[in-house]
Amino acid sequence: MARKIVVNLEKCMACKACEFACAVEHSLSKNPDIIVLRGEKPGHRINVEAYGRNAIPVNCNHCEEAACLMACPTGAIYRNSDKGPVLFNSERCIGCRMCVQACPFGVITISPDGKGVLKCDLCMERLAEGKDPACVTACPTGALRYIDEADESKEKRQKVAQKMLSAQQAAKKEEEAVRND
Amino acid sequence: MAHDLPYADKASQEMVKRAATEHIDTVWDRYDAQQPQCGFGTLGLCCKNCSMGPCRIDPFGDGPQVGVCGANADTIAARNIARMVAGGAAAHSDHGRDIAHTLLMAASNPNSDYQVKDEEKLKDIAEIYEIKTQGREIKEIALDVARATLKEFGQQEGTIQMLKYAPPARQKLWEEQGFTPRAIDREIVEIMHRTHIGVDTDYKNIMRQCVRASLSDGWGGSMIATELSDVLFSTPAPIRAISNLGVINKDYVNLIVHGHEPTLSDIVAAVSMKEELIEKAREKGAKGINIGGICCTANEILMRHGIAVAGSVMQQELAVLTGAVEVMLVDVQCLYPGLDTVSRCFHTRLITTSPKAKMPGVEHIEFHEDRAVEIATRIIETAIDNFPNRNSENVYIPNHTEPLVAGFSAESVFRFLGGKYRATYRPLNNAVIEGRIRGAAGVVGCSNPNTEYEMSHIAMVKELIKNDVIVVTTGCNAITCGKHGLLQPETAFKYAGKGLQEVCRAVGIPPVLHLGSCVDNSRILKVLSNIVAEGGLGNDISDLPAAGAAPEWMSEKAVSIGMYFVSSGVYTMIGRPLPIMGSKNLYNYLTDEIEKEVGGKWAFEEDPVEAARKMIMHIDKKRKALKLKPMIYEQEFVPVA
Numbered sequence: 001m002a003r004k005i006v007v008n009l010e011k012c013m014a015c016k017a018c019e020f021a022c023a024v025e026h027s028l029s030k031n032p033d034i035i036v037l038r039g040e041k042p043g044h045r046i047n048v049e050a051y052g053r054n055a056i057p058v059n060c061n062h063c064e065e066a067a068c069l070m071a072c073p074t075g076a077i078y079r080n081s082d083k084g085p086v087l088f089n090s091e092r093c094i095g096c097r098m099c100v101q102a103c104p105f106g107v108i109t110i111s112p113d114g115k116g117v118l119k120c121d122l123c124m125e126r127l128a129e130g131k132d133p134a135c136v137t138a139c140p141t142g143a144l145r146y147i148d149e150a151d152e153s154k155e156k157r158q159k160v161a162q163k164m165l166s167a168q169q170a171a172k173k174e175e176e177a178v179r180n181d
Numbered sequence: 182m183a184h185d186l187p188y189a190d191k192a193s194q195e196m197v198k199r200a201a202t203e204h205i206d207t208v209w210d211r212y213d214a215q216q217p218q219c220g221f222g223t224l225g226l227c228c229k230n231c232s233m234g235p236c237r238i239d240p241f242g243d244g245p246q247v248g249v250c251g252a253n254a255d256t257i258a259a260r261n262i263a264r265m266v267a268g269g270a271a272a273h274s275d276h277g278r279d280i281a282h283t284l285l286m287a288a289s290n291p292n293s294d295y296q297v298k299d300e301e302k303l304k305d306i307a308e309i310y311e312i313k314t315q316g317r318e319i320k321e322i323a324l325d326v327a328r329a330t331l332k333e334f335g336q337q338e339g340t341i342q343m344l345k346y347a348p349p350a351r352q353k354l355w356e357e358q359g360f361t362p363r364a365i366d367r368e369i370v371e372i373m374h375r376t377h378i379g380v381d382t383d384y385k386n387i388m389r390q391c392v393r394a395s396l397s398d399g400w401g402g403s404m405i406a407t408e409l410s411d412v413l414f415s416t417p418a419p420i421r422a423i424s425n426l427g428v429i430n431k432d433y434v435n436l437i438v439h440g441h442e443p444t445l446s447d448i449v450a451a452v453s454m455k456e457e458l459i460e461k462a463r464e465k466g467a468k469g470i471n472i473g474g475i476c477c478t479a480n481e482i483l484m485r486h487g488i489a490v491a492g493s494v495m496q497q498e499l500a501v502l503t504g505a506v507e508v509m510l511v512d513v514q515c516l517y518p519g520l521d522t523v524s525r526c527f528h529t530r531l532i533t534t535s536p537k538a539k540m541p542g543v544e545h546i547e548f549h550e551d552r553a554v555e556i557a558t559r560i561i562e563t564a565i566d567n568f569p570n571r572n573s574e575n576v577y578i579p580n581h582t583e584p585l586v587a588g589f590s591a592e593s594v595f596r597f598l599g600g601k602y603r604a605t606y607r608p609l610n611n612a613v614i615e616g617r618i619r620g621a622a623g624v625v626g627c628s629n630p631n632t633e634y635e636m637s638h639i640a641m642v643k644e645l646i647k648n649d650v651i652v653v654t655t656g657c658n659a660i661t662c663g664k665h666g667l668l669q670p671e672t673a674f675k676y677a678g679k680g681l682q683e684v685c686r687a688v689g690i691p692p693v694l695h696l697g698s699c700v701d702n703s704r705i706l707k708v709l710s711n712i713v714a715e716g717g718l719g720n721d722i723s724d725l726p727a728a729g730a731a732p733e734w735m736s737e738k739a740v741s742i743g744m745y746f747v748s749s750g751v752y753t754m755i756g757r758p759l760p761i762m763g764s765k766n767l768y769n770y771l772t773d774e775i776e777k778e779v780g781g782k783w784a785f786e787e788d789p790v791e792a793a794r795k796m797i798m799h800i801d802k803k804r805k806a807l808k809l810k811p812m813i814y815e816q817e818f819v820p821v822a
Contacts, residue, residue, distance in 0.1 A: 015219065015221075016221070017217065017220065019239075019244075020220040020221065020240075020241070021217070023240075023241035023242060024220070024241070027241070032220055032223065032224055032240070032762065033758055033762040035240070036224065036240050036241075036762055036763055036764075036765055036768075037762070037765055037768065039765070040241070041241055041242055041243070042241050042242070043241060043243070044241065044242055044244075112242045137217065138217050140217070140219075
């Protein structure tokens with residue numbers, strides 16, 4: 001079953017640990033000290049957006065009907081399998097930026113080093129090692145989780161069920177209280 | 182969670198397993214729980230010095246490169262590290278101030294529990310301060326010395342007098358570069374001012390103030406702490422003792438002293454010998470009273486009284502976990518708040534004593550120097566009364582101790598080398614000049630759960646002595662070396678190179694010399710100055726074939742210590758880098774350009790053997806510059822040219 005990065009907005013503290021970890025994961029050395037000394041700019045693929053005083057992590061959803069993929073004329077944006085993540089191959093990229101325009105979430109951005117674009121790859125290497133994506137592991141509050149979509153839906157339904165039940169019980173109690181008065 | 186500490190002493194290995202089975206969290210568990218730690222903080226790129234922030238610099242992309250005020254990565258990283266220097270210098274210097282106050286009291290109050298124990302040293306210090314000694318009572322001299330040292334904390338004119346211990350060339354360099362500290366408190370205050378919003382933006386200028394503040398620590402506050410402690414509690418002389426958690430004795434009332442200052446622990450140690458208290462302990466079913474030390478308090482009473490060392494900073498909770506500690510007595514610095522949680526799992530009474538260091542809900546018996554014996558007696562009685570509360574079924578004391586020799590000082594090294602009647606550094610200088618000893622290294626500092634416990638300390642020290650580099654050690658590195666058997670004269674024949682072995686055999690010293698607590702790093706400054714003064718190895722500390730290191734550093738004090746060694750001309754190696762790596766410019770300055778200004782520089786290397794080799798390469802560079810003879814014996818590590 002498909003897993004995806006799920007965001008719990010209430011838990012985001014705007015620490016940007018996800019952005020930081022994403023950049024480190026996509027660097028050559030994967031060592032923050034060395035990245036700075038070498039002047040490397042790996043950039044981040046997840047973005048903590050400020051909206052008023054709120055912090056909203058916005059990330060690639062790996063859409064089924066991926067607009068970026070359809071817009072790409074060279075196949076630089078591609079999928080390995082029907083349900084697999086939407087990936088980016090810089091060697092095939094001609095820098096037309098059609099994907100940047102096409103993405104409705106604005107999560108494909110121009111790479112700070114000017115070569116191609118930054119696009120979430122769900123940390124394929126880490127997934128192969130049985131790890132969660134770097135941004136998820138880095139999140140100190142659990143605002144980001146890499147979970148099964150079905151599980152997420154189930155979780156939501158459970159919450160709704162709980163709320164409905166307590167609402168019903170509260171109404172009942174009130175009714176009884178009125179009757180007893 | 183069970184932790185493996187594959188490189189740690191056996192006692193710690195056993196105790197972390199016990200912590201896991203008892204489901205008690207220790208520093209290692211809390212470290213794991215903090216992972217991953219914030220990258221911005223690690224790189225020094227988070228500024229929260231004003232409420233327009235907190236601000237962060239994006240180190241890896243095209244995000245913000247300046248904070249709200251406009252400060253860039255260089256400024257922010259420099260401000261942050263400067264405040265660490267201020268914190269460290271403040272801690273050492275406030276310790277020094279307390280010792281000076283105790284001396285003032287000892288000299289002015291005829292009923293004081295403290296006295297001048299080393300009159301010679303007092304007179305030496307008086308000379309530095311240009312205080313007359315001839316024909317004067319010791320108490321009068323002590324009063325003047327106490328007042329003169331206390332004045333240096335807040336004086337508005339003049340400079341710090343103990344700088345005069347440094348080689349003349351070094352004093353001149355500081356003067357010319359504007360690095361001479363004016364007053365101890367002032368330099369710390371000035372760091373806080375400069376790093377306030379909208380003051381000093383030039384990272385190099387901020388670092389220059391760090392140089393000055395750190396010097397006011399090393400040659401000021403710390404040196405006052407060391408020198409006056411010697412006056413009050415006697416100058417250490419080599420002494421045998423034992424170390425590690427096995428010193429906790431199941432048949433005795435165990436009182437562990439932990440922290441940094443000797444004022445309380447020294448009195449506790451003396452009072453615990455009182456027959457009436459021992460008798461009281463016997464009445465409660467114990468065989469007597471047993472004192473053990475943790476961290477630098479341990480070092481203070483170890484080197485003066487030979488009192489057993491229970492462990493280093495990271496063993497504070499493990500000591501309580503034995504279930505056999507009646508009182509854990511703490512003063513200041515490096516006290517984990519987590520101690521309280523662990524103590525509550527046992528009968529152990531955690532007692533804070535300093536008005537500066539309280540813990541919520543923890544018993545506080547405030548220590549006052551003018552009632553020292555009375556308060557120490559009360560604390561020991563508390564421990565005795567708590568003995569019957571011990572659950573003897575839940576006691577586990579690891580059966581591991583290691584003998585060691587401690588108590589070297591700038592003065593006793595002197596006596597050892599030249600003999601009692603002709604004290605001199607000559608044999609040491611000659612051994613370096615002739616190529617028996619390649620150089621000297623100070624390996625000091627804390628322990629940190631961010632690296633394999635004790636691995637770096639031991640691997641680095643072994644690599645150095647193997648290559649004929651004599652090592653001096655302080656603080657928790659000294660305790661680690663002790664627990665691993667490196668502070669014994671026999672160590673030389675197991676691990677040292679041939680040349681160093683010969684010197685150790687001739688003089689009868691271990692190849693690793695315990696020089697005291699972390700505040701006693703000032704002793705290393707004096708040793709280095711004495712070596713220069715002896716002649717034949719250049720005119721300045723920066724000419725010496727010497728290096729410093731803190732492979733597992735953790736505290737702000739360590740940053741201040743590192744900075745004053747660099748500022749005194751020493752190549753200073755640490756394990757994990759300073760939190761400045763988000764600024765390439767600051768990194769280049771501290772690890773390279775600063776050498777042109779002060780003769781020393783920082784170096785970062787996490788692999789301890791590689792780090793030791795870089796230190797040796799620096800030592801070789803200095804040997805070459807001094808045109809010293811090649812080493813007599815073949816060296817294990819020869820750098821590829």
